[in-house]
Amino acid sequence: xxxxxxxxxxLKKELISMWILVQSQLNKAKEAMVQFDKDLARxxxxxxxxxNSFELKIDRDCENIFxxxxxxxxxxxxxxxxxxxxxNLERIGDIAAGIALYVxxxxxNFDVKALESTSLLRMYEEAVNILIDTRTAFExxxxxxxxxxxxxxxxxxxxxxxxxxTIAEVIKADLDSMPxxxxxxxxxxxxxxxxxxxxxxxxxxxxxxxAKILKHLESSQRKIEGEK
Amino acid sequence: MEHTVISASxxxxxxxxxxxxxxxxxxIEKNQVIAVMGPSGCGKxxxxxxxxxxxxxxxxxxxxxxxxxxxDEIYTMNPIYVRYKIGMVFQRPNPFPNLxxxxxxxxxxxxxxxxxxxADQDNIVQKSLTSAALWNEVKDSLHKKGTFLSxxxxxxxxxxxxxxxxxxxxxxxxxxxxxDPISTSxxxxxxxxxxxxxxxxxxxxxxxxxxxxxxxxxxFYMGELVEFDDTKQMFTAPKDTRTQNYIxxxxx
Numbered sequence: 001x002x003x004x005x006x007x008x009x010x011l012k013k014e015l016i017s018m019w020i021l022v023q024s025q026l027n028k029a030k031e032a033m034v035q036f037d038k039d040l041a042r043x044x045x046x047x048x049x050x051x052n053s054f055e056l057k058i059d060r061d062c063e064n065i066f067x068x069x070x071x072x073x074x075x076x077x078x079x080x081x082x083x084x085x086x087x088n089l090e091r092i093g094d095i096a097a098g099i100a101l102y103v104x105x106x107x108x109n110f111d112v113k114a115l116e117s118t119s120l121l122r123m124y125e126e127a128v129n130i131l132i133d134t135r136t137a138f139e140x141x142x143x144x145x146x147x148x149x150x151x152x153x154x155x156x157x158x159x160x161x162x163x164x165x166t167i168a169e170v171i172k173a174d175l176d177s178m179p180x181x182x183x184x185x186x187x188x189x190x191x192x193x194x195x196x197x198x199x200x201x202x203x204x205x206x207x208x209x210x211a212k213i214l215k216h217l218e219s220s221q222r223k224i225e226g227e228k
Numbered sequence: 229m230e231h232t233v234i235s236a237s238x239x240x241x242x243x244x245x246x247x248x249x250x251x252x253x254x255x256i257e258k259n260q261v262i263a264v265m266g267p268s269g270c271g272k273x274x275x276x277x278x279x280x281x282x283x284x285x286x287x288x289x290x291x292x293x294x295x296x297x298x299x300d301e302i303y304t305m306n307p308i309y310v311r312y313k314i315g316m317v318f319q320r321p322n323p324f325p326n327l328x329x330x331x332x333x334x335x336x337x338x339x340x341x342x343x344x345x346x347a348d349q350d351n352i353v354q355k356s357l358t359s360a361a362l363w364n365e366v367k368d369s370l371h372k373k374g375t376f377l378s379x380x381x382x383x384x385x386x387x388x389x390x391x392x393x394x395x396x397x398x399x400x401x402x403x404x405x406x407x408d409p410i411s412t413s414x415x416x417x418x419x420x421x422x423x424x425x426x427x428x429x430x431x432x433x434x435x436x437x438x439x440x441x442x443x444x445x446x447x448f449y450m451g452e453l454v455e456f457d458d459t460k461q462m463f464t465a466p467k468d469t470r471t472q473n474y475i476x477x478x479x480x
Contacts, residue, residue, distance in 0.1 A: 002477045070436055072463045073472045211465030 004069040008078055011061050012139075015082055015089075017198040018054035019135045022089045023128065025051065025096035026194070029138045030124050032100055033187070036109030041198055044100035051093035058086040074208070081208035082188040085138070088204075092131065095197075111170075111182055120184055120191075123159045126152065127194040134201045141209045149202035156195035163188045232298075232315075233258045233396055233427045239293035241274050249272045251293070256397075256444075261419055261428045263438035263459065266448035269480065272431050275448065276399050279429065280314035281307040286457040297396065297437065297455070299320055308340065315390030319402040321382030330370040332385055333357060336393045352392050360388035360424070361409030361418050380411020386416065391426070398422065400430040416441050435475055439463045441445060447471045 016148055019122070025044050032041035062083050065071060071079055115121050130152050137145040170181045203214045234256040241249035241388050248272040253310045256262055259342050261379050264272045277283040281302060295302045302310055323332045333353045344352065353370065357363040362384040365379070383403060390398050404412040419428055419441045432438050439459060440446050447468070448455040455462065455471045467470045 004477065071434070072439070072475050073466050075476050076464060 001009075004065070004071060004075060007061075007065050007069065008075060011058065011065070011069055011082055013063065014054070015085060016139060018051065018058065018086070018089050018137065019131075019138070021051060021054065022093045022096065023131050023135070025093055025100075026128055026131065029096040029099040029103075030128070032103045033110060034112070034115065034121070036103060038104055041100040045097055046102065048054035048097040051090060055090040058082065058087070062086075065218075074211075076207045077211060079216055081204035084204050085201050088201050092194055092197050095194055098126055098159040099187055102186075106180075106183070108180055110184070113176060114170045114177065114181065114184065115179060118160045118170060118184055120162065120186065120188055123156055123188060123191050126155055127191045129200045130156075130195060134198045134205070137202065137205050141205070143206050143209050146202040146205040146209075153199045156192050160188055160192035163187055184223075231257045234429070235294075235296045237294040239275075239278070239291065239295050241271070241278050241291045242289065244288040245273075245287065246369050248451050249291075253452045254446065254453055254456055256429065257424075258396075258427055259423050261423050261430065261441055263442035263445045264429060264431045264448065265433070265438050265445060265474075266454075267474065268433075268440060270448040272282060272446075272448040273401055273452040276316075276401055276429060276431050278302075280316055280395070280399055281310045282316065296328065312336070312393045313395050314399060315393055315395040316401070317390055317400040318384070320406045321379055323377075323382050323385050323388050325373065325375050327374060328371045329357075329366050329374050329377070329385060332374040333388050333392050334342050335389055337421045356388040356392040357385075359391050359422065360384045361414065361421065362388055379452075380407050380414055380432045383407060383411065383415055384418065386424075387415075391422075395426065397427045397429060400428065400432075402431055402433060405433065407474065412437075435463075447474060449474070 018185060028040055028044045031037065032044060035176075041110075062079050065079055130149055133152075134149055135144055136142065137149070167181050167185045171178050171186070206212050207216055231281075234254075236252050239249060239252045240247065252271075252275060257429075258414040263335045264276065266272045274283055278295060279302065282293055283289050284307075291303060296315075297305070299309070302314075302382065315454045319359060323329075324335055325384045327335060331338070333356050334344065334349050336342075337349075337352075354363060354367075356447060359368060365381060366385075368439050369376070372381060377385060387398070387403075402413050407415065416437065418428070422428060423443075430438075430442065442459045444456065445459045447454045447462070447470070449470050455466060457467070461467075462471065462477065470479075
């Protein structure tokens with residue numbers, strides 16, 4: 001392997017480590033929310049610093065590779081994608097910390113039935129699965145899997161769009177549940193953002209592997225352009 | 229086409245039985261900087277030397293196919309005239325060691341027996357040295373020998389010598405490989421200025437230089453023109469795997 005290939009391979013491993021950490025943060029935040037486990041929520045908040053450190057380290061590594069190796073073609077695209085994936089992962093890390101922070105600050109736990117009726121748990125699972133699959137797509141440079149993320153993000157969008165209605169029903173059923181219901185709405189909004197960040201990551205994977213730019217395309221157009 | 233200065237169609241070149249340029253077809257537009265790159269022995273310099281009929285100066289070297297300057301077949305033109313219209317600058321600066329800076333610039337006229345009035349010669353010298361970004365540095369020492377100059381200045385003197393003949397195209401064969409970074413930078417800056425009046429074709433092993441200075445890049449491999457595209461496209465998303473492997477250093 002050339003020195004640049006070694007650097008890129010090391011950077012890829014580092015991004016995957018960050019990915020695994022962010023995924024774990026998201027899972028733990030969910031667990032803390034469902035179990036109302038404040039200790040676990042605090043752990044998520046503490047580990048958020050590690051996510052931030054990863055972001056800084058990856059930014060610095062990319063900067064060094066640009067400066068020292070003058071990458072071109074697929075190497076250049078990989079580095080540009082790595083920078084953006086890094087930012088997207090850090091934001092997902094922020095979302096996990098945001099969910100955990102509520103658990104730490106709240107005095108009332110969630111009604112599991114409400115979590116189900118609003119599809120929040122289903123949405124959460126799908127958001128985590130999407131994040132896992134974007135990682136697999138990145139590791140295997142699998143653009144078919146990356147493209148599948150776009151459609152799956154639509155599922156999260158649908159739950160998010162329906163959220164005002166489902167949350168209103170929870171509030172109507174029990175007015176005292178309003179604070180938690182509004183928090184659930186906030187979590188749904190956050191998970192919708194996880195879907196968006198994952199979609200951005202999928203676009204970066206396709207850009208890196210195939211040199212195709214799918215950003216800012218309508219979903220039908222993205223499908224056509226992506227499959228060219 | 230008016231804007232195509234050099235065009236090749238299924239052009240081939242040989243050294244004896246060695247087929248070094250294979251079926252090359254390309255269209256080079258006016259006032260562009262073209263970088264030609266590829267591994268050693270890929271035929272890029274041979275192709276360059278065919279464009280101004282220098283290839284045939286080597287015993288046993290031949291060319292076949294269409295190679296045109298505008299609408300004229302280069303291989304049916306007078307080779308001396310071809311070299312007026314298509315100048316060349318080489319890897320190592322090669323000013324005539326016994327001639328002054330002034331005489332180096334007008335050497336093309338003198339060596340070909342072309343009579344030029346003294347006032348016109350003065351004009352040619354000043355204009356060519358100015359175009360080669362050398363006038364201010366040498367205007368007070370025009371009658372010193374060319375070899376008195378630094379390497380970078382000597383290379384710019386060679387460029388001035390090529391410009392003096394008012395060519396359409398200037399060919400550069402690794403023009404900065406013998407220069408230090410500062411001289412390289414000044415020659416690269418010159419490319420940007422020269423392209424306003426000339427078409428430049430540059431063979432280079434320095435890929436970053438190709439990326440910095442050229443509008444389009446041609447990649448040669450084993451005598452074939454593998455890819456010819458906008459430089460931005462070539463260095464971000466080349467279409468051919470061989471190009472990608474070469475520019476990313478994964479060539480085996």
